[in-house]
Amino acid sequence: MFARQFRVKSNTAIKGSDRRKLKADISAAFPSLTADELSELVPNKEELNVVKIYAHKGDSVTLYVLHKNPLFFELEKRLYPTVYVLWRCPALLPAFRTWPPVLQKLIGGADLMLPGVVVPSSGLPDVKPGDCCSVTLVNNRAPVAVGTAAVSSGEMHSLGMKGRGVCVLHAYMDHLWAFGDKSGPPSLPEAEGEGQEVNGEDYEVDDTEEEEEEVEKCEEEVEEEEEQQTPGEKVTDQACSGVEELSLAEQEEERGNEEEEANQDDLKEIMDALLLQCFLHALKKKVKKSELPLLTSTFLRNHMFSCCPSGKQLDIKKSSYKKLSKFLQAMHKQHNLVRVKELTKGVESIVEVDWKNKELRYFKVPEETGDEASPVQDGGEAEPPYHPPEITTLYSVSARLEPLFLDAKKRKGTILQPAEVRHIVTEYVKNNELVDENNKNYVTIDPTLCDCLLEKSEYQEVESLKWDDLFSRALGRMQECYEVVFPGHAPVRKRGHIEPIDISVASRGSNKKVTLIKNLDVYGLDPAAVATALQRRVQASSNLQPIPGSKDKVLVQIQGNQIHQAGNLLIDHYQIPRKYIQGLDKAPKGGKKK
Template sequence: MFARQFRVRSNTAIKGSDRRKLKADISAAFPSLTADELTELVPNKEELNVVKIYAHKGDALTLYVLHKNPLFFELEKRLYPTVYVLWRYPALLPTFRTWPPVLQKLVGGADLMLPGVVVPSSGLPEVKRGDCCSVTLVNNRAPVAVGSAAVSSGEMRSLGMKGRGVCVLHAYMDNLWAFGDKSAPPSLPDAEGEGLEVNGEEYEADDIEEEEVEKCEEEEQEEQEEQERTPGAKVTNQARSGLEELSLAEQEEERGDGEEEANQDDLKMPQEIMDALLLRCFLHALKSKVKKSELPLLTSTFLRNHMFSCCPSGTQLDIKKSSYKKLSKFLQAMQKQHNLVRVRELTKGVESIVEVDWKNRELRYFKVPEETDDEASPAPDRGDGAEPPYRPPEITALYSVSSRLEPLFLDAKKRKGTILQPEEVRHIVTEYVKNNELVDENNKNYVTINPTLCDCLLEKSEYQEVESLKWDDLFSRALGRMQECYQVVYPGHAPIRKKGHMEPIDISVASRGSNKKVTLIKNLEVYGLDPAAVGTALQRRVQASSVLQPIPGSKDKVLVQIQGNQIHQVGNLLIDHYQIPRKYIQGLDKAPKGGKKK
């Protein structure tokens, strides 16, 4: 979040009442702090500043600064400590360890992947998904990053320590750290530094640091490639590459290293060609992606959700390689020279497209390229808000053979890790019972427990008591001791299999300024839904404004925010119109009690 420079909106001294409220909020968020420690963090007489900032993605945050060092930052009404606070209280948050080379990735904005986590002899800290946690380096307890847990500790272990572990928001040496006195982390000896494990195995640190970093990078790349196969993901491969190159180019420009001029001859795409590609993607996005009902539209959202998706295959849209260098300058040229759009600065650093001239000659005569006709969704009548047809994905529950149940499946030649459908599990268990003549002769509804079934399905306390089980109990115990998986098939795409549960669509209600309610919808992309189309459909249904916002810690997901408590309407839209099964929608129980019952 702070990998790039942020903009300061205001910097004021905190009031007495706000100081007391801040102290109460910190005590509630971090109950392990004592009264003396709270007073040390929020002193009664020393000057404490409240700094309002905008992150580079447009997120509005609040910083609390003491002695020129930021102590806490508030995001979506949740407090997070900075590394300056954690260096004084390193045990404030659950901690995950990693290797020193990983820190460079975290500073650049990457999340902590599970292959890079160093597991101590005491095991992983117990966290739930979304819990605030910190990251430390091997042999030093001083935290170097702060974020939220991407999954719970149990899911980390069940996933075999693969995937995303911590969604990093702030790290040592990022721009938030640079806003303070830029001090280095203290040296705090780690008592558990020796005998550490990486994914359950013991290694020498010098031999595996680079290996674990490579594993971490490979895991992140695999996750990105798998997400690219999801049709609802709004950031394509070209878009992601373009964003990464844009980030690197901006960092180089800020450092003033002048490498861009030195390597001018090595550029793969001259400015003239990139300018033409930029204009083509711009016109393509206006003609086939943007609807009148979406305006006003944040320029960052327009670039991420529309322009990048219009980039022809095999090319990468990189504004830094164009003559404009920045999106704002390009849009100003489109406004002044071509009169295609009208751009307005909503707040400092946050611009929005407020008007599009649909009758512009250049836009009217632009032809959508044939190679991307199947990806475009033309909307000749800009007032109807038509959206492309949607077909829900097919979701199938699967089960993976665990080590405990492997003896039960050996006769069927199914080893540990084999993924089966529930019907296959039932068939294999039934054949095992029949082949070993375990059906109770007196009552065919019961199965006699032999040593293999005893070891696989019974608890230790049941070994001497349970001699037989009903068929249904037998099947449920077998499935309950297997690793849950799922298969999702998006229309026109190959099946995708993953461990764990299918992430549900999350609907929640939050309060904004003046206690106004807003409804937030997350994880629409998981089901191949276009968040922009869902937001537009909700606008028509409830006659309230909706916006798309990036989700902190996620590079390719956005949430839909709509005014008021609209859970009933959102549920009806998802279940009736999009045919999403109710079991994959979370939060319907939070609807107003006076609403229409379904």
């Protein structure tokens, strides 16, 4: 679950009542913990943080963090300990032992396979499917992974120790471990120093030949499972037992660290260059003298981000400057381009720009730039381009109007386009010779038209109608429907009005305003992608909230009154017609540029 980088949604200190509830939940989930151990894990007077994250597959996970180390993580209302807790309390969970080289597979996200399990002389721990358990390495009782049992202990034996044993959720050296202080496991010698049993056979730790046999068994097991799966479902990184030279693994790890550091330096240089490009572009084409003094935050949000080339993402934190203030100071010292001053305490503004600066004058604006950097998913791949759907208003034949459509063989419930309705009504009028001879703009009302289109009070008074009135009455008495066509998908037809994208402002604690955006999914928009794009525009925190009373639907929440920016994003970037967006009139008066 944590083999890839996760995204932090919020990080807050826990309240006293929530701390007591957490203690009770931990005590209920892990009854073997003593009162002293529980007090040590969750102390009363030390700061304990609650961190909400999204894993790379979208799972919502809650972390409980003490002294920067995650202690427990909550997934689907169930608590699991991290390796930091298990190193303090190694006997907290039933443990399955495996070989050290298997750890690399577990870190990569693989599950522990039964051929790789080292069975002690005392037998396997007694577990049921779904029970929380840990994974340890031979010669060290300190757990290195946490997961759930795939099958019961009895089934493991009945399966001949083949198949999946532990579904791993978290492992030493994964991204959850890296969220803490990155300490290593302690050295805890095993209680049993004698022979062990591997998959039902007597085994001596120093016996290399038998060890190699177990490696072959594991590889055969993995190959059999892969053959049974479809090509798209094959798991190539399942953990199996095998003995490799640890020195080689250490060398590879060192090389990997060196490569990672080199890559990070390269990324900083690239981001520095992009930062300078967007800075010069914004000064040359976006900022006007009349706008000075200009808040540095406004300059970044409204000018620099809009100058970022399409397909790239401007992120100051990934540059060598880390902060906008440091970057602007460097631009002043190195190039004397801008002068920044603190006009209000704690708020910096650009008060002067050297428009005659050679570097600014000779800067060439890139030909292809976009107002929005392409959203990037957690995996690092660019999000596929969004194409707005084609939305068509349709009408369903009602019971009252069915006699008018019988000649065209259209029964009640038939869905028609407006043009088809006009054509059928026109043909009915012509076939029954109802066009007024004196004025062809009028249609004479016959008994069928009278019953279908007129109110009871009009029966004796209205003898003719204009063509436009005739058509509008016909459409007004039909049930409205709509058709949505997404590129590459079959049309979807539904009765009623299509729900507009609703943008509203709500108040939170201390009279803080937040902007809420609903119904994005109706138009095929990914709420997470919209939240990320909007967050980049306004530089305010955003998150996804479930919509009460609805299944699997979420709304976007972003700090402040961002109606104007949200409307611009939906209309200009995503090409959603204005008529399908509700609430744009509630934008603050000063939000629009003049």
